[in-house]
Amino acid sequence: MSRSVKLAVIPGDGIGPEVIAEAVKVLDAVTTGSGLSFEKTHFSLGADRYLATGDVLTDDDLAAIAGHDAILLGAVGGKPGDPRLAGANIERGLLLKLRFSLDHYVNLRPTTLFPGIASPLAAPGEVDFVVVREGTEGPYVGNGGAIRQGTPHEIANEVSVNTAFGVERVVRYAFEQAEQRRRKLTLVHKTNVLTFAGGLWKRIVDQVAAEHPDVAVDYLHVDAATIFLVTDPARFDVIVTDNLFGDILTDLAAAISGGIGLAASGNINPAGAFPSMFEPVHGSAPDIAGQQKADPTAAILSTALLLRHLGERELAGLVEQAVTADLAARTGASRSTSEIGDAIAARVAQ
Amino acid sequence: MSRSVKLAVIPGDGIGPEVIAEAVKVLDAVTTGSGLSFEKTHFSLGADRYLATGDVLTDDDLAAIAGHDAILLGAVGGKPGDPRLAGANIERGLLLKLRFSLDHYVNLRPTTLFPGIASPLAAPGEVDFVVVREGTEGPYVGNGGAIRQGTPHEIANEVSVNTAFGVERVVRYAFEQAEQRRRKLTLVHKTNVLTFAGGLWKRIVDQVAAEHPDVAVDYLHVDAATIFLVTDPARFDVIVTDNLFGDILTDLAAAISGGIGLAASGNINPAGAFPSMFEPVHGSAPDIAGQQKADPTAAILSTALLLRHLGERELAGLVEQAVTADLAARTGASRSTSEIGDAIAARVAQ
Ligand SMILES: CC(C)[C@H](C(=O)O)[C@@H](O)C(=O)O
Numbered sequence: 090m091s092r093s094v095k096l097a098v099i100p101g102d103g104i105g106p107e108v109i110a111e112a113v114k115v116l117d118a119v120t121t122g123s124g125l126s127f128e129k130t131h132f133s134l135g136a137d138r139y140l141a142t143g144d145v146l147t148d149d150d151l152a153a154i155a156g157h158d159a160i161l162l163g164a165v166g167g168k169p170g171d172p173r174l175a176g177a178n179i180e181r182g183l184l185l186k187l188r189f190s191l192d193h194y195v196n197l198r199p200t201t202l203f204p205g206i207a208s209p210l211a212a213p214g215e216v217d218f219v220v221v222r223e224g225t226e227g228p229y230v231g232n233g234g235a236i237r238q239g240t241p242h243e244i245a246n247e248v249s250v251n252t253a254f255g256v257e258r259v260v261r262y263a264f265e266q267a268e269q270r271r272r273k274l275t276l277v278h279k280t281n282v283l284t285f286a287g288g289l290w291k292r293i294v295d296q297v298a299a300e301h302p303d304v305a306v307d308y309l310h311v312d313a314a315t316i317f318l319v320t321d322p323a324r325f326d327v328i329v330t331d332n333l334f335g336d337i338l339t340d341l342a343a344a345i346s347g348g349i350g351l352a353a354s355g356n357i358n359p360a361g362a363f364p365s366m367f368e369p370v371h372g373s374a375p376d377i378a379g380q381q382k383a384d385p386t387a388a389i390l391s392t393a394l395l396l397r398h399l400g401e402r403e404l405a406g407l408v409e410q411a412v413t414a415d416l417a418a419r420t421g422a423s424r425s426t427s428e429i430g431d432a433i434a435a436r437v438a439q
Numbered sequence: 440m441s442r443s444v445k446l447a448v449i450p451g452d453g454i455g456p457e458v459i460a461e462a463v464k465v466l467d468a469v470t471t472g473s474g475l476s477f478e479k480t481h482f483s484l485g486a487d488r489y490l491a492t493g494d495v496l497t498d499d500d501l502a503a504i505a506g507h508d509a510i511l512l513g514a515v516g517g518k519p520g521d522p523r524l525a526g527a528n529i530e531r532g533l534l535l536k537l538r539f540s541l542d543h544y545v546n547l548r549p550t551t552l553f554p555g556i557a558s559p560l561a562a563p564g565e566v567d568f569v570v571v572r573e574g575t576e577g578p579y580v581g582n583g584g585a586i587r588q589g590t591p592h593e594i595a596n597e598v599s600v601n602t603a604f605g606v607e608r609v610v611r612y613a614f615e616q617a618e619q620r621r622r623k624l625t626l627v628h629k630t631n632v633l634t635f636a637g638g639l640w641k642r643i644v645d646q647v648a649a650e651h652p653d654v655a656v657d658y659l660h661v662d663a664a665t666i667f668l669v670t671d672p673a674r675f676d677v678i679v680t681d682n683l684f685g686d687i688l689t690d691l692a693a694a695i696s697g698g699i700g701l702a703a704s705g706n707i708n709p710a711g712a713f714p715s716m717f718e719p720v721h722g723s724a725p726d727i728a729g730q731q732k733a734d735p736t737a738a739i740l741s742t743a744l745l746l747r748h749l750g751e752r753e754l755a756g757l758v759e760q761a762v763t764a765d766l767a768a769r770t771g772a773s774r775s776t777s778e779i780g781d782a783i784a785a786r787v788a789q
């Protein structure tokens with residue numbers, strides 16, 4: 090049986106192209122002879138494209154990307170403070186526009202402390218949880234505004250929008266994940282302050298929990314959750330949370346498990362109405378771009394999430410095993426981006 | 440010279456009364472013979488009061504408290520999930536109402552890793568920074584609402600309100616702190632997503648920075664800030680941030696520096712139009728209430744912040760030295776709440 094998958098590849102800015110080159114290398118290595126192949130379309134999007142054309146993401150770009158089965162993205166964003174980019178917000182106009190337009194309501198971010206990887210924690214214990222971050226609502230909707238901007242009388246508002254529809258679907262997904270894992274789900278919010286949004290999240294988790302009596306459900310305020318992430322990460326299995334809290338918690342989660350050089354993510358539309366998008370959690374890191382210094386592991390692990398999403402569990406497992414073996418074999422000697430990619434590609438090809 | 444200060448004491452719920460008893464003990468010990476005395480008024484507020492009377496904080500309570508020179512607060516909040524408290528939100532109705540009504544626009548939260556205290560971090564390095572958290576704006580304003588509540592069509596919104604007036608005053612305070620410290624200030628926000636609120640914060644920090652050329656100014660997205668708090672806390676001196684980000688970062692800051700049992704805070708109205716309020720960062724911890732298990736150190740360190748706010752630097756220093764000595768002498772043997780208070784009170788009396 091052979092299967093061809095149309096993959097949109099968006100390397101993006103900074104270290105994005107370097108890490109994506111290695112991710113594609115591994116993807117090619119693992120699929121060779123498997124019957125699965127990727128038909129790749131390359132999209133040049135990000136700061137350079139904006140500087141060249143003034144466009145961030147056109148309707149045509151979006152339609153072309155949406156015509157694919159899946160998306161692999163590197164990182165987007167120019168040099169902070171670059172005056173030529175002052176008028177553009179590449180993150181909102183490109184990354185968030187893709188997540189929102191393609192209805193990526195699940196932002197899936199697994200956190201594992203791999204054997205041999207140093208954590209900044211003295212006694213990390215077992216770190217193996219997944220954050221299910223809502224991806225299309227909350228404070229990320231872009232529903233803000235300001236009056237008297239730039240004057241001493243400025244007022245700037247940001248509205249967090251939360252719907253029963255949007256919360257329920259991501260909560261259901263999180264419970265399904267918990268059913269396949271250690272059956273523990275923690276809702277993280279700030280119900281004592283954000284009483285309306287928090288009340289909605291709490292009620293829906295309670296409702297869906299009733300359908301999953303075998304899943305132990307817990308609640309933590311977001312501030313308390315950061316404490317447990319550094320004092321007792323082993324307590325977490327599945328965390329479900331809103332878009333902004335998920336953004337914050339997953340960077341912290343990455344930090345305790347070896348850094349954002351290892352953190353993979355999927356922006357998923359589970360129903361498949363739109364292509365899902367896989368990307369490392371890290372940014373474009375313009376300061377080290379083009380120097381072959383970036384660790385491509387997060388991008389490579391993102392291809393494992395992509396393969397799993399496509400139902401290719403075996404191939405996903407091969408990539409994860411190759412990464413695990415590569416991490417365990419690290420000696421501390423520095424390797425270039427492509428050397429790491431070569432090493433992992435060689436392991437999956439074995 | 441003798442000076443009498445009217446102090447409103449709000450022990451609150453759970454472990455609040457236990458830790459406040461020790462804080463008052465230390466305050467009495469350090470002021471004995473100093474010429475400074477506290478005229479204390481005790482306010483019974485919190486979950487028990489609500490259960491007894493249905494009131495959380497009446498206008499009369501507020502007026503009476505506002506008539507004092509300063510406030511010492513323990514912790515508020517009943518047992519989570521207590522059905523009798525379902526109709527009340529003690530945190531919003533009491534703690535946040537005090538902060539907002541008394542215009543506590545600076546929420547000052549110092550973080551120090553004291554000698555002898557274990558951090559969950561393997562190599563914490565020097566931890567000595569202060570978070571200046573805005574206290575009267577942002578997502579905490581209570582400007583939210585919901586329609587079709589409890590139905591599948593519910594929409595719940597929360598509005599973050601940010602003003603040039605409110606941001607500028609807290610940013611100025613943060614720069615003043617930086618001038619008296621290591622002259623480094625880090626703004627934490629999420630300017631790439633919350634573009635209106637973030638833009639306002641960024642512009643005001645840039646403006647005020649121009650008046651402080653000797654202060655090195657840095658910016659971090661809130662997600663990245665959590666990474667540095669666990670990988671390189673020594674990089675921070677003064678962090679200035681909004682109400683919600685400050686809430687999250689200060690729990691994490693407490694976690695890396697020995698836990699919320701040691702974290703003190705001041706809710707400050709610098710101009711003195713209203714009494715400032717000092718409280719441990721921790722909550723009411725109903726699960727261990729009444730068992731003499733709570734560490735009163737955070738409450739005791741909050742009295743040092745109170746003394747410093749009153750201009751009593753020498754007395755504040757005595758409390759801090761006594762706490763530092765007590766922490767350094769800890770053997771791991773467990774002591775009751777009052778034993779710790781006794782030990783620190785004995786040291787300040789020496
Ligand atoms: C770049 C930014 C808009 C993005 C986010 O906030 O979601 C990033 O931090 C992430 O976590 O993917």
Ligand SMILES: CC(C)[C@H](C(=O)O)[C@@H](O)C(=O)O
Pocket residue numbers: 281282312530531534535686720722
């Ligand atoms: C109890 C709660 C309302 C409060 C807050 O969110 O400010 C607490 O977490 C704090 O940090 O003082």
